[in-house]
Amino acid sequence: MSDIGWVPKNMMILKMTPGEYAEIAKHLVQADSDEERAAFLFARQIDNQTLQVDRVRVPDRSAYEGASWEYLELRDGLLGELIREAHILGTALVEAHSHPFDGSEATQFSAIDIDGLEETAPHVVWRLPGRPFAAFVFGRKRFDSLYWNSRSSAPNGVVQIQIGSELLAPTGLSLGHAKGTHGSI
Numbered sequence: 001m002s003d004i005g006w007v008p009k010n011m012m013i014l015k016m017t018p019g020e021y022a023e024i025a026k027h028l029v030q031a032d033s034d035e036e037r038a039a040f041l042f043a044r045q046i047d048n049q050t051l052q053v054d055r056v057r058v059p060d061r062s063a064y065e066g067a068s069w070e071y072l073e074l075r076d077g078l079l080g081e082l083i084r085e086a087h088i089l090g091t092a093l094v095e096a097h098s099h100p101f102d103g104s105e106a107t108q109f110s111a112i113d114i115d116g117l118e119e120t121a122p123h124v125v126w127r128l129p130g131r132p133f134a135a136f137v138f139g140r141k142r143f144d145s146l147y148w149n150s151r152s153s154a155p156n157g158v159v160q161i162q163i164g165s166e167l168l169a170p171t172g173l174s175l176g177h178a179k180g181t182h183g184s185i
C-alpha cells in the first residue's frame with residue numbers, strides 16, 4: 001500500500017495531458033449540440049489512487065445507430081468490446097458521457113445513469129480484477145465522477161482530474177445519492 005498522504009481515501013486522481021483533456025471535452029460538450037455523447041479512456045494504474053490516461057477512444061456515432069443515448073442502451077454490446085481492449089492493454093476502463101443541457105454548477109449523474117453504473121461497475125471490476133472502474137459525467141461548467149474498486153454496486157469514491165499541475169475537482173454530488181440507494185443493504 002502506498003501512502004500519498006494528501007489524497008483522501010475515497011478519492012482517486014486521473015492524470016491526463018492537456019491534449020487528451022481537450023479531445024475529450026471537445027467531443028463530449030459541443031457548442032452547438034445538446035446531444036449526450038460518450039468517450040472511453042484506457043488508463044494505467046500508477047498506484048492505488050492514481051490512474052494515467054493511456055489512450056482515448058471516442059466512439060463513432062454510427063457505432064450506436066438506432067440506440068438511444070440513455071445509459072443502458074449505450075452499453076449494449078459495446079461494454080464487452082471495451083473490457084477486452086482494456087484486458088489486452090492491461091489498463092483500467094474509464095467511461096465518460098455528457099449532459100450538454102446542463103449549464104449549472106451542480107452537474108451529477110442522473111438516476112438512470114446511477115442505476116446503469118451500479119449494474120455495470122461490479123461486472124467490469126470482476127472482468128478486470130485488481131483495477132478500478134471509473135465513470136464521469138460532464139456538464140458545460142462542471143463534472144462529477146465515481147469509481148468502484150470492489151464488486152459491490154456501491155461506489156467507493158470520486159475521481160479528480162489532474163492536467164499537469166492543475167487539479168479539477170468533481171462536484172461530488174452523485175456519491176451521496178449512489179450510496180444512499182444502497183445505504184440500508
Ligand SMILES: [Zn+2]
Nearest residue numbers: 109110113137
Ligand atoms: Zn447521463
